[in-house]
Amino acid sequence: xxxxxxxxxxxxxxHRLTGAxxxxxxxxxxxxxxxxxxxxxxxxxxxxxxxxxxISKIRLRDVSFLLSFMAVFMILxxxxxxxxxxxxxxTLYGTCHELFSLGGRYVVTKEQLFYHLNLVLKxxxxxxxxxxxxxxxNPSEFAASLxxxxxxxxxxxxxxxxxxxxxxxxxxxxxxxxxxxARGIEMSKKQNLVKxxxxxxxxxxxxxxxxxxxxxxxxxxxxxxxxxxxxxRTWYMARPFKAADIAxxxxxxxxxxASITLNVINGGRFWNxxx
Amino acid sequence: MKRSPVRTIVAIGxxxxxxxxxxxxxxxxxxxxxxxxxxxxxxxxxxxxLFGPIAGLLIGLIGHFxxxxxxxxxxxxxxxxxxxxxxxxxxxxxxxIALADGVFGKKGIATFNITQIIAxxxxxxxxxxxxxxxxxAEPANKVFVxxxxxxxxxxxxxxxxxxxxxxxxAAAKPKKGSLKEEN
Numbered sequence: 165x166x167x168x169x170x171x172x173x174x175x176x177x178x179h180r181l182t183g184a185x186x187x188x189x190x191x192x193x194x195x196x197x198x199x200x201x202x203x204x205x206x207x208x209x210x211x212x213x214x215x216x217x218x219i220s221k222i223r224l225r226d227v228s229f230l231l232s233f234m235a236v237f238m239i240l241x242x243x244x245x246x247x248x249x250x251x252x253x254x255t256l257y258g259t260c261h262e263l264f265s266l267g268g269r270y271v272v273t274k275e276q277l278f279y280h281l282n283l284v285l286k287x288x289x290x291x292x293x294x295x296x297x298x299x300x301x302n303p304s305e306f307a308a309s310l311x312x313x314x315x316x317x318x319x320x321x322x323x324x325x326x327x328x329x330x331x332x333x334x335x336x337x338x339x340x341x342x343x344x345x346a347r348g349i350e351m352s353k354k355q356n357l358v359k360x361x362x363x364x365x366x367x368x369x370x371x372x373x374x375x376x377x378x379x380x381x382x383x384x385x386x387x388x389x390x391x392x393x394x395x396x397r398t399w400y401m402a403r404p405f406k407a408a409d410i411a412x413x414x415x416x417x418x419x420x421x422a423s424i425t426l427n428v429i430n431g432g433r434f435w436n437x438x439x
Numbered sequence: 440m441k442r443s444p445v446r447t448i449v450a451i452g453x454x455x456x457x458x459x460x461x462x463x464x465x466x467x468x469x470x471x472x473x474x475x476x477x478x479x480x481x482x483x484x485x486x487x488x489l490f491g492p493i494a495g496l497l498i499g500l501i502g503h504f505x506x507x508x509x510x511x512x513x514x515x516x517x518x519x520x521x522x523x524x525x526x527x528x529x530x531x532x533x534x535x536i537a538l539a540d541g542v543f544g545k546k547g548i549a550t551f552n553i554t555q556i557i558a559x560x561x562x563x564x565x566x567x568x569x570x571x572x573x574x575x576a577e578p579a580n581k582v583f584v585x586x587x588x589x590x591x592x593x594x595x596x597x598x599x600x601x602x603x604x605x606x607x608x609a610a611a612k613p614k615k616g617s618l619k620e621e622n
Contacts, residue, residue: 245578248580249581252578318448321452322452326501334464361476361600365603373611379446379449380446383450391445434576
């Protein structure tokens with residue numbers, strides 16, 4: 165459980181990009197994929213993300229657990245959308261090509277299937293990129309890169325602290341939980357819900373009160389070292405931009421530009437092949 | 440009590456780490472299959488009341504962002520932002536409740552719970568579905584039902600876990616003016 169963020173250290177061109185570049189690219193890419201429902205661009209993004217995934221030398225089995233989790237999430241989300249709004253595609257695209265009926269208001273239309281196709285493409289266009297970011301960025305470099313993109317260093321330092329203390333807190337949660345279970349705390353399905361929440365609180369209270377002490381100790385140590393005095397701060401993990409970094413950011417910026425341009429050309433977020 | 444800015448920064452970091460651990464690893468099975476009860480909003484309410492609106496906002500944003508990142512599939516920005524706003528709203532009552540001085544009586548419990556119910560409703564029935572529709576173009580009735588179910592579950596857990604946390608913290612703090620000079 166040490167490596168919760170799944171950072172995998174392998175030599176590859178994607179690993180060599182700086183953390184700041186990857187963070188900027190992640191933001192640009194996810195906004196590009198989020199803002200458009202143009203199938204053509206989504207297909208392009210999907211293909212590119214698969215290529216990048218291949219270049220990064222991350223293997224499928226490294227991420228198979230996360231992928232299966234996301235697959236379940238994606239399928240559930242699609243089923244929910246269909247159950248709640250079987251004619252959402254028709255309202256979005258304005259036409260209605262019925263295919264077959266499942267009874268009642270559940271009539272399957274081409275528009276609805278096309279909408280679901282776009283939704284699934286959106287997942288395929290973004291998931292590999294988020295996975296890449298998670299697997300190829302050293303968590304300590306991530307905090308430094310936040311500062312690089314203009315986040316105040318105090319806030320970037322909060323993120324660094326969070327990443328640093330997650331394993332510690334996880335460990336003390338585990339210890340407290342076992343100690344309380346040894347004293348007869350029941351958290352399984354045999355108990356009713358309110359009792360279960362209360363027994364969870366008997367673990368949370370020691371955990372959080374001890375974390376409050378931790379806050380005092382850390383902030384005293386930081387204040388003694390003069391943290392927050394200067395306007396700027398340097399980062400051990402920060403690296404200068406190279407040509408590859410600038411190229412990567414330019415490509416991602418172009419993709420976001422393309423996504424926005426398509427929204428203007430299509431007169432909305434949807435590319436409509438039915439008219 | 441005067442808050443030092445460094446203390447707030449550390450509180451954001453540790454708070455986000457706690458939020459992450461509770462949200463990612465601590466799962467209490469609920470009666471509904473495949474649905475776990477999230478305890479992290481009780482924690483977020485408590486931390487926001489103790490450390491103020493900015494800490495609340497950032498703990499929610501960073502903690503939720505890290506949870507989404509650790510699942511490795513798409514960051515659901517609309518819900519990340521809603522978590523942050525919940526922390527922000529809860530932080531607004533930090534001046535009303537003197538939790539740091541160990542004061543959390545009946546009035547504190549009432550203020551805390553009324554605010555958390557309003558804040559959860561604003562976030563999960565207002566902000567999150569509205570952003571879902573604007574950003575992801577999902578059907579309105581689906582996202583509102585999702586938000587309502589999530590919001591009600593969060594209200595219940597915040598009412599139990601958050602209130603208990605505040606009570607425990609206040610009991611562990613020496614009361615203001617509890618020491619008297621002897622004649």
